[in-house]
Amino acid sequence: MKTYDNIVPVDFWNPDPQVIARAAALIRAGELVAFPTETVYGLGGNALDGEAVKKIYAAKGRPSDNPLILHFPSPEAVEAAAYVDARARRLMERFWPGPLTLVLPARDCVSKEARGGLTTVGCRMPDYPAALAFFSACGVPVAGPSANRSGRPSPTNARTVAEDIGSAAAMILDAGECRVGVESTVLDVSGAVPVLLRPGGVAMEELREFLGEVALPVGVNELKRSPGTRYRHYAPSVEVRVWEPGAAFAWPERFTYMGVAAAEEEPARQIRFDSFAAYAHGLFTALRELEKDGLPIVAQWPPLVGIGRALRDRISRAAGLA
Known part of the structure; x- marks a missing residue:
């Protein structure tokens, strides 16, 4: 190393x-x-x-x-x-x-x-x-x-x-x-x-x-008075897709996954969190780790309460949605 x-x-x-x-x-x-x-x-x-x-x-x-x-x-x-x-x-x-x-x-x-x-x-x-x-x-x-x-x-x-x-x-x-x-x-x-x-x-x-x-x-x-609001941020070198449990979603043939809920399809590799607070704590490290596999990353979309609002912001920017 x-x-x-x-x-x-x-x-x-x-x-x-x-x-x-x-x-x-x-x-x-x-x-x-x-x-x-x-x-x-x-x-x-x-x-x-x-x-x-x-x-x-x-x-x-x-x-x-x-x-x-x-x-x-x-x-x-x-x-x-x-x-x-x-x-x-x-x-x-x-x-x-x-x-x-x-x-x-x-x-x-x-x-x-x-x-x-x-x-x-x-x-x-x-x-x-x-x-x-x-x-x-x-x-x-x-x-x-x-x-x-x-x-x-x-x-x-x-x-x-x-x-x-x-x-x-x-x-x-x-x-x-x-x-x-x-x-x-x-x-x-x-x-x-x-x-x-x-x-x-x-x-x-x-x-x-x-x-x-x-x-x-x-x-x-x-x-423009704040950093992290007008340019793409937090992006790994692979595509990030957003999945909301219970919503229609086209799962990739091969993918990695991160989130709190279990994915509906089997990922090649996954990082599961016990809570949305833990998800926030591990988000950037998980993005960097999963990108090493060279596969699309599916990220669970969190609820819009508490730390979930910040998670949504970072995930949407990583996915190029904001």
């Missing part, structure tokens, strides 16, 4: 301060560092440095109008990069640290490259002690999309990061597997009514219970 010199192990709870200091120095020097979060691994660069951010886009092969999410060690740190109102503070108090990105009006110090040319910026505080130690040591907002080539399934472990982007990251902080497995929910709170731009680790039901009205996006002008 190939080894990668840029992978550096860190403890989830107690990362080595010297390793964290080295990683933070790389960020301040304009280099890229891949880091773990509870959702997926990110590819980090200094959000205030437009040249560093350009390296992120180049490493991923990502369109430069696709904005990046900024990562912070605390809610207070966000104030230096974005304008935070009372509603946003309440959301931070309730859901941070955690898989919720808030789209806020950006301050001028945030590079236009990190903002994708917009006046807003996505801000997040992950629920991951090693990552928070890293962000704190950096002393600058860390712009960090998922650490994979653009369009591929997002990485949930350090080795997948290395296989996708190689030496583009000067260092890859390896704290093991991510526990959520799908990216953060993106909620736009820059306007009068909050808008769910991307479903993710925090469910729509939770947001509506807390906020009341939460709208869905209308048109590309709203969608």
Whole structure:
């Protein structure tokens, strides 16, 4: 098995301060560092440095109008990069640290490259002690999309990061597997009514219970404020087909399968999950594993509740339906 010199192990709870200091120095020097979060691994660069951010886009092969999410060690740190109102503070108090990105009006110090040319910026505080130690040591907002080539399934472990982007990251902080497995929910709170731009680790039901009205996006002008909404994402190298239990479906002659329910036909290989939460956690890893067989992947279509909304979004994009 190939080894990668840029992978550096860190403890989830107690990362080595010297390793964290080295990683933070790389960020301040304009280099890229891949880091773990509870959702997926990110590819980090200094959000205030437009040249560093350009390296992120180049490493991923990502369109430069696709904005990046900024990562912070605390809610207070966000104030230096974005304008935070009372509603946003309440959301931070309730859901941070955690898989919720808030789209806020950006301050001028945030590079236009990190903002994708917009006046807003996505801000997040992950629920991951090693990552928070890293962000704190950096002393600058860390712009960090998922650490994979653009369009591929997002990485949930350090080795997948290395296989996708190689030496583009000067260092890859390896704290093991991510526990959520799908990216953060993106909620736009820059306007009068909050808008769910991307479903993710925090469910729509939770947001509506807390906020009341939460709208869905209308048109590309709203969608462009969030990453992962306007281009094909999460796609393996083989065709992905969507199957909903009980619905008519033309099963391929040979296929692999992933889902919670049993497939109605016999797959060549399958990955079954005990729950839709487990399905979300294992989705990207399963896509990467099953594509190795070179057969179409049939993915079970989940119900539109809880984490199922985020699963539907990622599966539909992997299948080219969105």
